[in-house]
Amino acid sequence: MRLFVTLNFLPCSVFPSPSFPYTTQEEESGVIANHLTKHFSSSCYLSTFLLLIMSQRTLLIPLSSFFIAHLLISGAVSTTFTLTNKCGYTVWPGILSNADAPALSTTGFALQKGESKTITAPASWGGRLWGRTYCSQDSTGKFSCLTGDCGSGKLECSGTGAAPPATLAEFKLDGYGGMDYFDVSLVDGYNLPLLVVPQGGSGQNCTSTGCVVDLNDACPSELKVTSTGGESVACKSACEAFRSPQYCCNGAYGTPDTCKPSSYSEIFKNACPRAYSYAYDDKTSTFTCASADYQITFCPGPNTSQKASQETNSENTDTNTNTPLINSTMVYEGALSQNGASPSLYGSVLGSHVTAAIVSFTVAIWQWRQLF
Numbered sequence: 001m002r003l004f005v006t007l008n009f010l011p012c013s014v015f016p017s018p019s020f021p022y023t024t025q026e027e028e029s030g031v032i033a034n035h036l037t038k039h040f041s042s043s044c045y046l047s048t049f050l051l052l053i054m055s056q057r058t059l060l061i062p063l064s065s066f067f068i069a070h071l072l073i074s075g076a077v078s079t080t081f082t083l084t085n086k087c088g089y090t091v092w093p094g095i096l097s098n099a100d101a102p103a104l105s106t107t108g109f110a111l112q113k114g115e116s117k118t119i120t121a122p123a124s125w126g127g128r129l130w131g132r133t134y135c136s137q138d139s140t141g142k143f144s145c146l147t148g149d150c151g152s153g154k155l156e157c158s159g160t161g162a163a164p165p166a167t168l169a170e171f172k173l174d175g176y177g178g179m180d181y182f183d184v185s186l187v188d189g190y191n192l193p194l195l196v197v198p199q200g201g202s203g204q205n206c207t208s209t210g211c212v213v214d215l216n217d218a219c220p221s222e223l224k225v226t227s228t229g230g231e232s233v234a235c236k237s238a239c240e241a242f243r244s245p246q247y248c249c250n251g252a253y254g255t256p257d258t259c260k261p262s263s264y265s266e267i268f269k270n271a272c273p274r275a276y277s278y279a280y281d282d283k284t285s286t287f288t289c290a291s292a293d294y295q296i297t298f299c300p301g302p303n304t305s306q307k308a309s310q311e312t313n314s315e316n317t318d319t320n321t322n323t324p325l326i327n328s329t330m331v332y333e334g335a336l337s338q339n340g341a342s343p344s345l346y347g348s349v350l351g352s353h354v355t356a357a358i359v360s361f362t363v364a365i366w367q368w369r370q371l372f
Helices: 064-074 238-242 263-271 345-370
Strands: 009-011 045-047 051-054 057-060 078-085 092-097 116-122 126-137 143-147 168-172 180-185 194-199 209-211 224-226 232-235 287-289 293-298
Touching: 143 232, 180 194, 180 209
Parallel strands: 078 293
Antiparallel strands: 009 045, 051 057, 078 116, 092 126, 126 143, 126 168, 168 180, 180 287, 194 209, 194 293, 224 232
């Protein structure tokens, strides 16, 4: 009787990480996929068959054992996004999945003041979420929004993204090294405050990010988007406003060496130091977590909740007169402690590989014993 056991786990994460930077701004290139999918490939494990050759017969152990082992080492098979509206008005979130990612259960909905909604995303999902404001339906039933409109003519965005300017939360789940990559981007401009807080994740760079201040009143006049009543409701990026290569980081300015922060992008960066302010603002603006869920809050701060509503009830008064322009000490709700207790990216990946070997070997022994 001969017994041959072949176990092979080849982590794709051993290959070097693609390098930065991004090539162009998304609105100029027409590429819908967000920043993160351009640079981080999905992690994977290539598991070979377990062969038991006994008495000149070859028995194939069911692959389900290995699928179970993979799920155990890969963390959660899905991620939840809990969207909460702390604004003093209704926000209409929009969702766009990347071209290579499945669509979620909804692509657009209304979120009343104080309301929350939880959405489940499958492993390796990538895409973006944002809030639409000043939305209404005309006499023909066409739905549209003054900011963040996705152009579908309906409540659901159905595969179309936000028209700039819009504050974006971008995600690539289970990316390079098995980590989630996420950011809050003002590259397409700003329309309302937004905060992303990881829940239950790990990693040295697993912390909250966002833009929690109201930039609409502080927006330079040449970048302002105003309502019919003259109120500032959004703030364009310099790229969107002027269409210049030096602001859009394309053409002769298509590299990080040639495209530098502008006086306009620095307005965004000073107010929201952890948000993307222009296309090559990578070092301080991309965050990573392992096995996290995410809380996404519109108008998280006490001074950002009373803007951009078409509702006329008495609660919608302006309390933003004291909103600071400079926000170098942004409050990160739910952030990890600063004692460095979180495991490093390397430690997390190495630990998962060791766990893979142990779990797979245990499954193989159990299956082998059942044959006797």
